[in-house]
Structure formats: C-alpha cells, structure tokens
Amino acid sequence: MKEMTVLRMWNEVMLNGRESSPRGLMIKEIDQFRCIVSSPWSTYPARNYPMDYFKAEAQWYLNANAYDDRIFKHASMWKKIAQEDGRIFSNYGHYWFAPILEHKISAFYWILETLDNDPDSRQAIIPMCGREHLFEGNKDVVCTKCIQFRIVEGKLNMHVDMRSSDVVFGVGTDWPCFSMLQEMVALGLDIPIGKFIFSTDSLHIYEKHWNMVIKAMRDGEDAFIPPTIPVMDSVDDLLHGALNHSAYGKWLAQVTL
Numbered sequence: 001m002k003e004m005t006v007l008r009m010w011n012e013v014m015l016n017g018r019e020s021s022p023r024g025l026m027i028k029e030i031d032q033f034r035c036i037v038s039s040p041w042s043t044y045p046a047r048n049y050p051m052d053y054f055k056a057e058a059q060w061y062l063n064a065n066a067y068d069d070r071i072f073k074h075a076s077m078w079k080k081i082a083q084e085d086g087r088i089f090s091n092y093g094h095y096w097f098a099p100i101l102e103h104k105i106s107a108f109y110w111i112l113e114t115l116d117n118d119p120d121s122r123q124a125i126i127p128m129c130g131r132e133h134l135f136e137g138n139k140d141v142v143c144t145k146c147i148q149f150r151i152v153e154g155k156l157n158m159h160v161d162m163r164s165s166d167v168v169f170g171v172g173t174d175w176p177c178f179s180m181l182q183e184m185v186a187l188g189l190d191i192p193i194g195k196f197i198f199s200t201d202s203l204h205i206y207e208k209h210w211n212m213v214i215k216a217m218r219d220g221e222d223a224f225i226p227p228t229i230p231v232m233d234s235v236d237d238l239l240h241g242a243l244n245h246s247a248y249g250k251w252l253a254q255v256t257l
Contacts, residue, residue, distance in 0.1 A: 029204035037196040040175030046216035055255040061093025081140040155194030165200040
C-alpha cells in the first residue's frame with residue numbers, strides 16, 4: 001500500500017481515472033482506491049485552501065450537534081443539503097462525540113474504553129453511513145461508511161472507509177478533521193499516532209476542478225505549504241467547549257463558528 005499526498009492522488013485520478021457522470025456531473029474517478037495518507041492537507045497555492053474553514057468545521061464537529069446551522073455562513077452548500085427538520089446528516093461530529101442514548105457514552109469514549117481494556121481489540125469502530133440515510137430524495141447520504149481504530153506495534157492506526165470521495169473539496173477538509181480525531185484518540189490513550197489508512201469506492205475529481213488540479217500538478221510537490229498547527233494537549237477541553245484553555249483550542253477559536 002502506497003503512502004500518498006493529496007497531490008499524488010490528484011495525479012492518480014487525472015492520469016488514470018475513467019470518466020463517468022453520476023447525477024449528470026462529469027468526473028474522473030478511480031474505483032476501489034486504497035492508500036496510506038502521508039499528509040491530510042491540500043495547502044497548495046493552486047488550491048488556495050481556506051484554513052479558516054477547517055477551524056470552523058472542526059468546531060462544528062466538536063459541538064456534535066447535527067442541527068447546528070452556524071456552519072451555513074461558512075459554506076452555503078450545507079444549507080442546501082439540510083433535512084426538512086434542519087438536521088445535517090454529514091455533521092461527522094454527531095457520530096463521533098454525541099452520546100449514544102442507550103449507552104450514555106459517545107463513540108469517541110467507546111473507542112477509548114475498548115482499546116484501553118483490550119489493546120488488540122478489533123471492535124473500536126464508528127459506523128457513520130446508516131440505513132436512515134437511504135431514502136429517495138436525500139441529498140446528504142453520508143460519504144464515510146466507517147472509521148476503525150487499532151493499536152499496532154504500540155501506535156494508533158486509523159482506517160477511514162468511504163463510499164465516495166471528492167478528492168478536491170470534500171477530502172480537503174474531511175482528511176484534516178479525520179486526522180484531528182486520530183490525534184484526539186491517541187492523546188486519550190496516551191500512545192503515538194500510527195498510520196492513517198484510507199480506502200474509498202470512488203476517488204474522484206469533478207470537471208469544474210480539473211484546470212485547478214492541473215495547475216497544482218504543474219507546480220509540483222515543492223509548492224506545498226505545510227500548515228503551522230499547535231500541538232494538541234487536551235481532549236477534555238475540546239469536547240467541553242473550553243477552547244481557550246489549550247493552545248490548539250485557541251487556534252481553532254480564531255474563527256467564530
């Protein structure tokens with residue numbers, strides 16, 4: 001399994017992807033793609049990735065409220081896919097951090113308890129795309145099927161399995177948020193971060209992004225701008241909204257959700 005940056009994945013799709021038109025929108029895509037993510041960030045000049053948007057979406061996830069509409073002012077597409085009752089299925093934080101009613105704990109704490117009790121466990125999973133999303137007319141069928149955590153050789157591996165991955169806009173913020181979750185789990189278990197393993201049934205780029213991606217490919221990997229991010233030092237502060245109590249939280253709170 002190859003280690004890949006976002007740019008290498010763009011190259012793979014543009015050079016080796018087949019053309020198809022789901023929902024009438026032209027894409028290039030690779031079926032059944034799998035890799036190890038060497039960097040989750042798409043901070044290339046041609047992409048002009050908005051770091052402030054990551055900060056807003058990360059806070060939105062940490063609040064774990066699928067009805068929180070404050071994200072609308074940061075990206076109008078969320079309003080377009082909200083359900084009639086206001087719920088946004090693709091608020092990933094709802095699956096990660098909201099309490100599971102029957103068990104009174106969140107999936108996040110289930111992960112911590114499971115791996116703390118049995119470091120070799122294969123049950124540390126967070127299911128995300130569910131049967132409740134599968135109905136006619138739903139514009140928000142969750143793209144991520146499941147996230148699994150395993151401790152391998154003393155390090156925390158994370159495997160994200162997706163049904164569909166827009167490797168420009170969708171993955172642009174998904175992967176940094178997945179990495180944030182992996183860092184939180186590793187911090188909660190007090191173990192080092194291992195591999196970020198990614199698999200998807202469809203890795204694709206929409207036609208409207210082809211020129212931008214070609215520009216990034218021409219610029220090359222040397223154009224990548226590594227983001228400067230504070231070290232995460234507190235899980236509890238992040239989950240209880242006390243962002244000003246930690247350097248990482250203060251960094252997120254530079255943007256008002």
